[in-house]
Amino acid sequence: MSSLVNIETGEIDWDAIKKLSKDTDVDKYTKKFYCKKCNCLFYSKNYNGEYPLCIKHRNNTFKNN
Numbered sequence: 001m002s003s004l005v006n007i008e009t010g011e012i013d014w015d016a017i018k019k020l021s022k023d024t025d026v027d028k029y030t031k032k033f034y035c036k037k038c039n040c041l042f043y044s045k046n047y048n049g050e051y052p053l054c055i056k057h058r059n060n061t062f063k064n065n
Contacts, residue, residue, distance in 0.1 A: 035056075035057060037057045
C-alpha cells in the first residue's frame with residue numbers, strides 16, 4: 001500500500017482516502033440497502049424484510065414534516 005501523504009511535498013492522496021472510506025463498513029452488524037422507490041443507499045442494523053425504504057419513504061406517524 002502506498003503512502004497517503006507525501007512527506008516531501010505535503011501532498012495528500014484524497015482519491016485513495018475516499019476509496020478506503022468506501023471500502024470500510026459503518027459497523028460489522030450494519031447492512032447496506034437500496035430504497036425501492038428512489039434507489040438511494042441507506043444503512044440499517046434492524047431491517048429484515050424484502051422491501052427496504054429510506055427514511056423519506058417510510059410511513060412514520062411520529063415524523064414531524
